[in-house]
Amino acid sequence: MKPSTTLNDSLSTMEAVTTTGDLRRIVANAMLALTRKEISATDFLSLAKGLDAISASLQTEVNIAKTRQMMLQQGGALTRIPADVNLGQLTVGPAESATVRGVEGH
Numbered sequence: 001m002k003p004s005t006t007l008n009d010s011l012s013t014m015e016a017v018t019t020t021g022d023l024r025r026i027v028a029n030a031m032l033a034l035t036r037k038e039i040s041a042t043d044f045l046s047l048a049k050g051l052d053a054i055s056a057s058l059q060t061e062v063n064i065a066k067t068r069q070m071m072l073q074q075g076g077a078l079t080r081i082p083a084d085v086n087l088g089q090l091t092v093g094p095a096e097s098a099t100v101r102g103v104e105g106h
Contacts, residue, residue, distance in 0.1 A: 007033035
């Protein structure tokens with residue numbers, strides 16, 4: 001890739017933003033454009049706010065994927081419920097005084 005002279009030139013070959021590398025390329029070129037006074041600080045701050053929102057969205061997706069993976073790995077443990085527990089009948093309180101209403105032997 002030969003060096004471009006303007007922000008428009010540097011991004012003219014990008015048809016779509018499909019990777020995080022594309023996002024980094026936009027940011028790096030925008031920083032260069034700001035230095036060259038091709039865009040205003042206001043324009044750059046607007047770009048930064050948009051990228052911050054994208055970053056937060058990507059982080060949320062990563063967190064969801066991690067949680068999903070953890071749940072798949074521990075799925076058996078998460079779904080095992082003792083046979084003597086009737087859902088909706090658990091008493092709220094300290095563990096030593098907690099009982100299950102309507103279940104004999106408690």
